[in-house]
Structures are given as C-alpha cells and as structure tokens.
Amino acid sequence: xxxxxxxxxxxxxxxxxxxxxxxxxxxxxxxxxxxxxxxxxxxxxxxxxxxxxxxxxxxxxxxxxxxxxxxxxxxxxxxxxxxxxxxxxxxxxxxxxxxxxxxxxxxxxxxxxxxxxxxxxxxxxxxxxxxxxxxxxx
Amino acid sequence: xxxxxxxxxxxxxxxxxxxxxxxxxxxxxxxxxxxxxxxxxxxxxxxxxxxxxxxxxxxxxxxxxxxxxxxxxxxxxxxxxxxxxxxxxxxxxxxxxxxxxxxxxxxxxxxxxxxxxxxxxxxxxxxxxxxxxxxxxxxxxxxxxxxxxxxxxxxxxxxxxxxxxxxxxxxxxxxxxxxxxxxxxxxxxxxxxxxxxxxxxxxxxxxxxxxxxxxxxxxxxxxxxxxxxxxxxxxxxxxxxxxxxxxxxxxxxxxxxxxxxxxxxxxxxxxxxxxxxxxxxxxxxxxxxxxxxxxxxxxxxxxxxxxxxxxxxxxxxxxxxxxxxxxxxxxxxxxxxxxxxxxxxxxxxxxxxxxxxxxxxxxxxxxxxxxxxxxxxxxxxxxxxxxxxxxxxxxxxxxxxxxxxxxxxxxxxxxxxxxxxxxxxxxxxxxxxxxxxxxxxxxxxxxxxxxxxxxxxxxxxxxxxxxxxxxxxxxxxxxxxxxxxxxxxxxxxxxxxxxxxxxxxxxxxxxxxxxxxxxxxxxxxxxxxxxxxxxxxxxxxxxxxxxxxxxxxxxxxxxxxxxxxxxxxx
Numbered sequence: 001x002x003x004x005x006x007x008x009x010x011x012x013x014x015x016x017x018x019x020x021x022x023x024x025x026x027x028x029x030x031x032x033x034x035x036x037x038x039x040x041x042x043x044x045x046x047x048x049x050x051x052x053x054x055x056x057x058x059x060x061x062x063x064x065x066x067x068x069x070x071x072x073x074x075x076x077x078x079x080x081x082x083x084x085x086x087x088x089x090x091x092x093x094x095x096x097x098x099x100x101x102x103x104x105x106x107x108x109x110x111x112x113x114x115x116x117x118x119x120x121x122x123x124x125x126x127x128x129x130x131x132x133x134x135x136x137x138x
Numbered sequence: 139x140x141x142x143x144x145x146x147x148x149x150x151x152x153x154x155x156x157x158x159x160x161x162x163x164x165x166x167x168x169x170x171x172x173x174x175x176x177x178x179x180x181x182x183x184x185x186x187x188x189x190x191x192x193x194x195x196x197x198x199x200x201x202x203x204x205x206x207x208x209x210x211x212x213x214x215x216x217x218x219x220x221x222x223x224x225x226x227x228x229x230x231x232x233x234x235x236x237x238x239x240x241x242x243x244x245x246x247x248x249x250x251x252x253x254x255x256x257x258x259x260x261x262x263x264x265x266x267x268x269x270x271x272x273x274x275x276x277x278x279x280x281x282x283x284x285x286x287x288x289x290x291x292x293x294x295x296x297x298x299x300x301x302x303x304x305x306x307x308x309x310x311x312x313x314x315x316x317x318x319x320x321x322x323x324x325x326x327x328x329x330x331x332x333x334x335x336x337x338x339x340x341x342x343x344x345x346x347x348x349x350x351x352x353x354x355x356x357x358x359x360x361x362x363x364x365x366x367x368x369x370x371x372x373x374x375x376x377x378x379x380x381x382x383x384x385x386x387x388x389x390x391x392x393x394x395x396x397x398x399x400x401x402x403x404x405x406x407x408x409x410x411x412x413x414x415x416x417x418x419x420x421x422x423x424x425x426x427x428x429x430x431x432x433x434x435x436x437x438x439x440x441x442x443x444x445x446x447x448x449x450x451x452x453x454x455x456x457x458x459x460x461x462x463x464x465x466x467x468x469x470x471x472x473x474x475x476x477x478x479x480x481x482x483x484x485x486x487x488x489x490x491x492x493x494x495x496x497x498x499x500x501x502x503x504x505x506x507x508x509x510x511x512x513x514x515x516x517x518x519x520x521x522x523x524x525x526x527x528x529x530x531x532x533x534x535x536x537x538x539x540x541x542x543x544x545x546x547x548x549x550x551x552x553x554x555x556x557x558x559x560x561x562x563x564x565x566x567x568x569x570x571x572x573x574x575x576x577x578x579x580x581x582x583x584x585x586x587x588x589x590x591x592x593x594x595x596x597x598x599x600x601x602x603x604x605x606x607x608x609x610x611x612x613x614x615x616x617x618x619x620x621x622x623x624x625x626x627x628x629x630x631x632x633x634x635x636x637x638x639x640x641x642x643x644x645x646x647x648x649x650x651x652x653x654x655x656x657x658x659x660x661x662x663x664x665x666x667x668x669x670x671x672x673x674x675x676x677x678x679x680x681x682x683x684x685x686x687x688x689x690x691x692x693x694x695x696x697x698x699x700x701x702x703x704x705x706x707x708x
Contacts, residue, residue, distance in 0.1 A: 015574040016522050016529075020491040023518060024498035036574060059483075061575065061612040088486035093479065106490040109497040 006052035006120060007031035011041040011068060012086070013060045017105075021055070024109065030116060038063035042071060045078065052120035055103075058087040058094055066096050073098040082119045169194040221246050230328040234311075236285055236321060238263045251307065251330050253299030270296035270304065284313050285321050294331060304437075306335040340446050343371055347450060351457035360461035361391050364429075364454040369394035372443075372450060373431035380419070380427035380458065385466050394432075412438025417451040421459030429454060473648075480659060484533055492526035495519045525570075532601065539598055540648075540660040543667045550592040550671055557628060557692070558583035558620045560593060564600040565618055568608070576613035577632075579604070586622030589694035595668045596692075599676075600628065602661030603688045607632035611685060625674060625691040629706050633685035637678050645678065665690070681707035 010021050013036040025032045033048055035041050038060055045051060054072065058065035065085060072078045085096050088105040096102070103111065173187045224230055230248025235241055242260040249256045252268055269277050273295035284291035291311040296304050311326025347367045354360040361378055368376040375394035382388045413434070419427040429451050433439060439447070499519050502511050542548050565581050572579050600618075607616045611632030619629045637645060648663040662676075665688075669676045674692040681687055687706035 013575070014487060014491070015570070016488070016491040016525055017494075019518070020494045020498070020522050023515065024494060027498060027502055027515075061609075088483040088490065090479075090482075105486045106493045109494055109501065112494075 005031070006050045007033050007048075008116060008120060009041060009044060009051045009054045010034040011038055011054065011060070011065070012036060012057040014057070017057075021112075025116070028113065028116075030120060036060070038065070038068040038071075041068060045072065045075075045081075051081065053116065054081060054083045055086045056083060056099075058085060058089055058096070069096055069098045084115060166195060166198070169198075225250070228330040232311075232326055232328065234262060234265070234324045234326070236262070236323065238266075248328055251305070251328055252297060253301060253303070253305075268297045268299070270298050272296065281324070284311065284324065288313065291324065291326065294335065304332075305330055306332040336442060340442075340449075343367075343446070344449055344453065348453050351453055354457065355461060355464050357386065357458075357461040357465045360457050361389065364458065365391055365393040367454075368429070368431060368450070370436070372447060374434045374436055375432040377430040378419075378427060379430070381425070383426070383462060385469055386462055389427075412440070415439045415444055415447055417447055419451055419455035419458065421455045426455060426459060426462075477659065481533075481537065485530065488526040488529035488533070491522050492530070495522050495526075528567075535598065536602070536660065536664065539595065539668075540664050543664060544648075548595075548667065548671055550595065552590045552592055554588060555591045555593045555596065557587040557589065557591070557596065557622075557626055560597055561600055561618055561620050561628065564597055564604060568601070568604050572604070572608050572616060575608050577608050577611060578615045579618060580615065581618045581620075583620040584622050587620045587626050587694075588622075589626055589692060589696055591672055591692060592668070596672075599665040599668050599690065600630070602665045603628075603630040603690070606630075606661055606688070607634070607686075610634040614685070622694070624694045626694040628690040628692070629687055631681070631685065631687040631707065633683075636680045636684055637686045639680065642678050642680075646676075662688075679706045683707070 008021075008025055008030055010018055010032060012018055012034070015036065018034040018036065022032045022034055031049065033044055033051075035044060038056075039062065041054070041056075045054075056065045056068055060068075063071075065087065069083055069085070072081060072083060083099045084101040084103055085094065085099045086103045086105060086107060087094060091102045091104060094102070101115065103115070169191050173191050176190075177184065177187045224245055224247035228247070228251065230251045231245040232248050233243040238261070240262050242262060242265055244252070244254075244260055246256055249258070254260065254268075266274060266278060277293065277295050280289075280291055280293050283289040291309065291313070294306060294308045296306050298304055308329040308331045309326055311324045313321045314323050314325055315321050350363055350367060351360065354363040361380070364378060365376050373394065376392070378389070378391040380386070380389040380391075414430065414432040416428055416430040418425045419429055429447075431439075431447060437443075499511075499516070502515070539548075561581060561583060565579050569579055604616065604618065607630050611634030614633035616633075617629075617631045619627075619631070621627045621629075646662050646666045648660055666676050669690050669692065672692050674690065676688060676690045679687045679689065685707075689706045
C-alpha cells in the first residue's frame with residue numbers, strides 16, 4: 001500500500017476504538033495519531049506530523065465533535081482539511097457542518113479503508129506542505 | 139287605557155249596539171198589535187189597553203235588563219278566566235296601533251311580563267323603549283315587515299324591565315287589515331320564555347364547550363380553551379388552579395376582569411354575594427384543581443348559573459385530565475424513542491472496535507501467513523475484543539435489570555456478600571475506563587461490611603454509581619468508600635460539576651441523562667430500585683468543594699455495630 005507521509009488523526013474518547021484503529025491502520029501502512037481529548041487534537045494538528053484526514057467522534061467530554069470541527073474550520077490553513085465524523089449516532093440525528101463525510105459506527109473496515117485510500121494515498125497530496133489539500137470531488 | 143279601548147272599540151264592557159234592543163222593539167210591536175186587536179174587538183177599554191201596554195213594556199224592559207246583566211256577568215267571568223289562564227301560562231295579549239305614538243292595549247299579564255304597572259298607558263314608542271337595545275332594530279324590522287309585506291311576526295327578543303332585569307319574550311302577532319287591505323292594527327301575544335331560553339342557551343353552550351374542548355389536545359391549549367369558554371360566556375373573570383401531578387407542575391391561569399379575586403378558598407371575607415363561585419375540578423374520582431369564576435357586570439350567579447358552572451367544570455376537568463394524560467403519553471413515547479436511540483448508540487459503541495478488530499485480524503490472516511502475524515498483535519486485538527464483549531455484556535445486563543424492575547419482576551437473590559470485595563472488583567474492572575477519562579479511583583473500605591444482599595445486583599449498583607462519577611467527573615479523582623455497620627454505607631464521591639439542588643430527585647428517574655455522555659439513562663434509577671428492594675436508600679449530596687457524593691445505605695442486621703457517622707463529602 002502506498003501511503004503518504006501524512007497521518008490520520010483520530011479523535012475519540014473510546015480507548016478501545018482508538019487502540020483498534022491505531023493497530024488496524026498501522027497494519028495497512030498508515031500513520032496514525034490519536035487522542036480522546038479534542039483540545040489535544042488541535043495541539044496535534046499544530047505541532048505534530050502533517051495530517052491527511054481527521055476522524056472525529058461526536059459525543060466527547062469537555063469539547064464535542066461539532067465544536068472541534070468548528071474550531072478546525074476556524075483556522076484558515078485547515079479550511080480544506082478533510083474531516084470525517086465517525087459516530088454511533090445516526091447521521092439523521094446529527095447536525096455537523098464543515099465535515100466532508102459522516103460514517104456511522106459500527107463502520108465496515110473496507111469502507112474506512114476506501115475513505116483513507118481517497119484522502120491519504122501518496123498521490124493525493126502532491127504538495128507536501130501543510131497548507132496544501134488534495135483535489136476534492138465532493 | 140279607556141281611551142285606547144275606545145280607540146280600538148275593545149273596552150272592558152261590550153258595546154251597547156242597537157241589536158241588543160231588537161227584542162224590546164219586537165215586544166213593543168207585538169204588544170201594539172195585540173192591544174190594538176183587543177181594543178178593536180172591544181175586549182179592553184182604552185184605559186185597560188194603556189195599562190196592559192205599559193205592563194208589557196215594563197216586563198220586557200226588566201227581562202232585557204236582567205238578561206243583559208247576565209251577559210255582562212258571564213263576560214266578566216270569561217275575562218277573569220282569560221286573565222287567570224294568561225297568568226298561568228305566562229302569555230300576555232295585546233293590540234297595537236301602527237304608529238310610534240299610537241296606543242297599545244295590553245292584557246294584565248302583558249303588563250306583568252314587561253314589568254310595567256297595570257294600567258299605565260302604553261304606546262308603540264314605549265314598547266320599543268322596553269326592548270333590549272341589542273334586539274331593538276331586529277324587532278322594529280320584523281314589525282315593519284309584518285305591516286308592509288304581511289310577513290309573519292314571530293320572534294324571540296329580550297326586554298329590559300324598568301328595574302334593570304332582562305327577560306326573554308316570544309311574540310307572535312298578526313296584522314288586521316280592512317277590506318282594501320289597509321293595515322289597521324296588530325293583534326298578538328307575548329310569552330315569557332326566559333327560563334326555556336336559558337336552558338336552550340345552556341345546552342348550546344355546553345354542547346359547543348364539549349366540542350371545543352374535544353379539539354384541544356395540548357395541556358396549555360386546553361387550559362386556554364377552558365378560560366376562553368368561561369369568559370365572557372359564563373363569567374367576567376376566571377381563575378384555574380391546577381394541582382401538580384407526576385408530570386405537571388402546579389398551574390394557575392387567570393383571565394378576564396376580576397379574575398383573581400374570590401377564589402372561595404375561605405381566606406378572608408367573601409366578595410359580594412353571588413358575584414363569585416368556585417367549583418372543584420374532578421376527574422377519575424380525584425380533585426385535580428379548582429375553577430373560580432367572578433361576575434362584575436353580568437348578573438350575579440343564581441342557582442341556575444351555579445348548576446351551569448358545575449356542568450361546565452365537569453367537562454373542563456375531563457378535558458384537562460385528558461390533556462394531561464395525552465401529554466404523559468407523548469412524554470412516554472418521546473422517552474421511549476430517546477431510550478431506543480441511546481440504547482442503539484450505547485450498543486454500537488463497543489460493537490465498533492469489536493467488529494473492526496475481527497475484520498482487521500481476518501484481513502491480516504488472509505493477507506499473510508498466519509505464522510507471520512505477531513503474537514503481540516493478536517493479543518492486543520483479542521484484548522480489545524474481550525473488553526468490548528465485556529462492555530456489551532454490562533450494557534445488556536443493565537438493560538435486563540432495568541426491564542426486570544420495570545416489569546415488577548425484581549427478586550433478590552440474597553447471599554452472604556462482602557460489600558468491600560464487591561466494590562474492589564467493580565473498581566478494578568472500571569479502572570481502565572476511569573483512567574481513560576482522566577479519573578483516578580481510590581477505594582477506602584472499613585471492616586465488617588458483610589451482609590445478606592444480592593451480590594449481582596449490588597455490583598450493578600456500584601457499577602452504575604462509578605460509571606456516573608466517571609461521566610460527570612471526568613478528569614477528576616473519584617473516591618469509593620465502604621463503611622460497615624448497620625446500615626452499611628457505600629459512598630461514591632466525584633469532583634465534577636455536582637448536582638443542582640433541584641435535580642436531586644429527578645436524576646433518579648428513569649431515562650434521565652445529564653449531558654448525553656453515554657449510558658442508557660437508567661443507571662441511577664436502577665440503583666435506587668435495587669437499593670430500595672434491599673430496604674435501603676440512596677441519595678445524592680452536593681459537596682461544598684464541588685462534585686457530588688452518592689450515598690447508599692443498606693440495612694445490615696447481621697452487623698452488631700451501628701455504622702459510624704461520616705460526612706459523605708469528606
């Protein structure tokens with residue numbers, strides 16, 4: 001699997017879910033950074049490795065997923081950063097503006113991989129700079 | 139009156155027409171013929187003939203006068219009977235001229251119906267002055283139509299008596315015309331239909347009230363409809379006091395003039411007699427509130443009006459009770475739907491890592507030779523699978539426990555239980571979850587915490603309380619304390635935002651969830667039910683330094699010592 005140098009950022013307060021995705025995506029050759037604290041996620045975006053995709057849960061303590069998406073979109077350099085909501089709430093009951101997609105838990109691994117394949121392949125990010133964004137077809 | 143009678147030729151005594159003297163003339167003619175014949179035949183001398191004639195004339199006159207008096211007596215008797223009949227039937231009769239200034243001849247009962255002293259001269263103008271201003275134009279139009287076009291004069295209208303009282307009169311009349319069709323006068327009857335009109339009005343009102351109340355399903359709508367129906371049709375002001383029930387706070391709704399006074403609760407002197415009335419609102423054998431009505435401008439409540447209020451209150455109470463039941467039903471449905479959504483969310487959460495781990499491991503094994511998959515990878519995957527299935531098991535157990543309680547099937551399986559050990563087990567199992575939320579857990583346990591309790595269910599209680607502390611005290615330490623004795627006390631103390639004073643009871647109700655941070659919303663409810671089944675109780679205390687302390691007290695008759703008093707927040 002050819003992947004970019006960018007990582008997938010997982011923001012979810014469920015430890016088991018974080019551990020699982022970290023292991024599975026590592027098996028597939030993706031870089032993964034994960035946290036259960038949305039505030040820490042903002043720090044990671046600023047300070048850690050470049051991110052190709054953010055997977056964010058909705059219901060979290062301190063700051064919920066909707067607020068995190070808003071905070072990310074509030075930064076001009078992250079305006080086009082791909083964000084997918086990954087929640088156990090049905091999409092019909094959730095109202096999140098600013099995300100590229102919504103995946104309902106339990107998500108099929110194949111579905112998740114197709115999303116990663118789209119946003120995190122090496123050729124999806126020809127420009128290695130943090131401000132660049134892949135071509136969007138949605 | 140005599141003038142009016144003369145005008146219509148209908149005075150109290152009958153007219154003395156010439157034909158009444160016809161027998162006298164006939165008698166005189168017969169006497170003249172007989173006396174003339176007697177004189178011609180020489181049977182009577184001249185003097186004798188004169189005497190006989192005079193005697194016959196006197197006899198005839200006396201007979202006529204006697205007969206006339208008899209007629210007059212019978213006529214007076216008939217008149218008396220007529221008046222008595224009119225009085226009994228509340229029917230008056232009248233004959234009216236056509237112009238405004240023309241006189242109207244009223245029967246004695248008509249005077250009584252209109253509240254006018256018997257014998258007072260009445261004109262058409264005076265009559266219209268007695269008609270209620272709201273009906274006057276209609277009555278004048280009906281009268282004009284009857285005179286001009288021959289339309290039937292048959293209508294019900296109100297009158298305002300000189301004393302201010304309002305009556306309802308049904309009038310029927312016909313227009314008398316001469317040979318050429320020129321109208322001469324109106325002859326008619328008046329009937330007092332006030333009582334039947336009130337009954338009809340009451341029936342109409344109650345029917346429309348029932349229909350309108352049946353339309354209103356919402357609680358607020360129903361109260362507004364009751365008030366709107368009451369004012370101004372029943373009273374000038376209305377106050378509804380509704381008692382609280384399981385899902386409704388006490389409610390007071392006041393509308394209209396003077397709506398707040400005279401609630402009839404017995405405090406202070408009553409307002410003006412008849413100006414207010416209060417009735418209980420009863421439904422399904424219970425008093426659900428009180429309706430207080432006041433009249434400032436409308437006539438005071440008489441017996442009839444109080445009965446009307448009673449009937450209206452019965453309908454209002456039924457509608458309000460139905461609205462309350464409807465709202466409770468709606469809330470139940472909403473709570474059920476929310477519970478299903480929450481339950482679905484909660485079950486999906488552990489299923490997700492479980493499913494992904496299985497898919498990932500299968501994928502890994504398919505792609506690589508099994509011996510190339512590291513044991514560490516397999517072990518970590520299986521560990522997540524194990525934890526996920528445990529979480530699902532906990533959730534299903536919670537659901538089953540809640541279901542048992544809801545169905546009234548909770549039966550305790552009492553064995554000798556060490557509450558310290560139970561708490562230790564639960565804390566150990568939940569430590570990872572707590573730490574993931576930034577919570578450390580400290581367990582403090584004294585000796586002698588062994589009692590006869592249901593271990594499985596108490597484990598669920600401790601689980602629910604610790605889980606609650608993790609959810610609402612994330613990022614802060616949690617202390618669990620067990621103090622032996624009778625009662626044996628278990629305290630779970632968090633350092634979160636605490637529980638507001640007004641919420642101390644609500645949080646123990648079913649399907650209550652604080653900030654939607656997971657859980658079914660049945661944990662605390664289940665905890666209280668289980669503890670109550672043990673004969674104990676659970677309550678929450680708000681701690682001065684922040685956070686909440688949930689205290690469970692379980693009776694423990696096997697313990698010789700009374701439990702040491704200790705502050706839950708310490």
